[in-house]
Amino acid sequence: MPIGSLGRSKSGRHRPADAPEQESVPDEELTSYLAALAPDSDNETTASGFGSSQVYQLRLQLMANEQLKELAAERQTSPQALATEWVMQRLEWEARQRGH
Secondary structure, eight states: OOOSOTTBOTTSOBOOTTSOOOOOOOOHHHHHHHHHHSOOTTSOOGGGTTSSOOOOOOOOOHHHHHHHHHHHHHTTSOHHHHHHHHHHHHHHHHHHHHHO
8 A cells, every 4th residue: 555645635636647847946935844843963952062952932923033044144054053152151151140
């Protein structure tokens, strides 16, 4: 018995052999979501020094998200890595401010 839905439409019916292929349009929201779930090879992992870690979801306005993506691309890193770097820098700054 075949696995998958080769030759089937979303409704589960077979599409005619002469039916034109639908152009696939990338779903940017899905792509962004999947990218956020995928580990970055250049990021530190829990095995490399974080010990235990916590995952936070960050919701940004569209303009801020686009700006983050552009800055990350300029720095040849991912938006997730850049945001993590900035949070860590701010936490260090806050800790120094409390020390004074």
